[in-house]
Amino acid sequence: MATNNSLVGDFIQNNVKLIIVQVLIMIFLCINLLLIITFFKKECFHGTARYIFFAVTLLSDSLFNFNITIHVWLCIIIIIPVYLYTTVTPVTLTAMTLERYVAICMPLRHGELCSTRSTVRCILIIHGLSSVPCIVIFATFFASASLSFYKQYQLCAMEIFDIRQSHLRTAIYQLQFLIMCIIIVLSYVKILKVAKAASGENKKLTTKGLKTVCLHGFQLLLCLIQLWCPFIEVTLYFSSFQHIRYVNYIMFYLAPRCLSPLIYGIRDECFFNALKNFASFGMYTRNVI
Secondary structure: OHHHHHHHHHHHHHHHHHHHHHHHHHHHHHHHHHHHHHHHHOHHHOOOHHHHHHHHHHHHHOOOOOOOEEEHHHHHHHHHHHHHHHHHHHHHHHHHHHHHHHHHHOHHHHHHHOOHHHHHHHHHHHHHHHHHHHHHHHHHHHHHOOHHHHOOEEEOOHHHOOHHHHHHHHHHHHHHHHHHHHHHHHHHHHHHHHHHHOOHHHHHHHHHHHHHHHHHHHHHHHHHHHHHHHHHHHOOOOOOHHHHHHHHHHHHHHHHHHHHHHHHHHOOHHHHHHHHHHHOOOOOOOOOO
């Protein structure tokens, strides 16, 4: 009887956790959808580099991999874009940091370096760099997996790859994140020097840019910790394993995605005014730009 009660309790607890996660994801996706529509409705955002990058992060963050049991070949088709855009977000954050660096430390060249054409080229480069880990990982997997494996039913997650792919994936991602962290730290130092020398309105602008770079760095830190989570979870074969995995998902998978709307959706006055105008069906009429 005690065992049955325990099983029922675990079942209810797991369902409650699942419902909480689904509700959080739905709220997050609704907010992202609202921000994406706001971006496309206002043409003034289409020619500004930071807003274009912001739209890219919103779109990439909106891709989720729901763990369901399907054929391995179908799972691979789903996982490839999901994990591609898992890398696109942090690389885009790094590009956004460089855009803030140019705007604050090289204002006279900002219009030239961060034009719409340059931004589109940068987005193509971001996708090219982000595809490198996916190409290496999946090429290694395709070379080692048997044809019969693709016909099996598996839980659709990165765990379907063997431990060699896991180590390879983590090694490549950590190298990328190390490079991105160095770029963010150097940008932070440069902007900090400008902030100390600035005064008046310029000081407010540089201080805000400095805070933005810090938030980008915090996002990258959470994304980096996310890569370590599978290795932490593998060593926890005891009763708290599911609890640790649940906390990891909330803290290091959902939380970094929720910071993007905060940084450029809420903190940015122009975008926030446009968002309020759209959400209020035009009743809020303050100028966007």
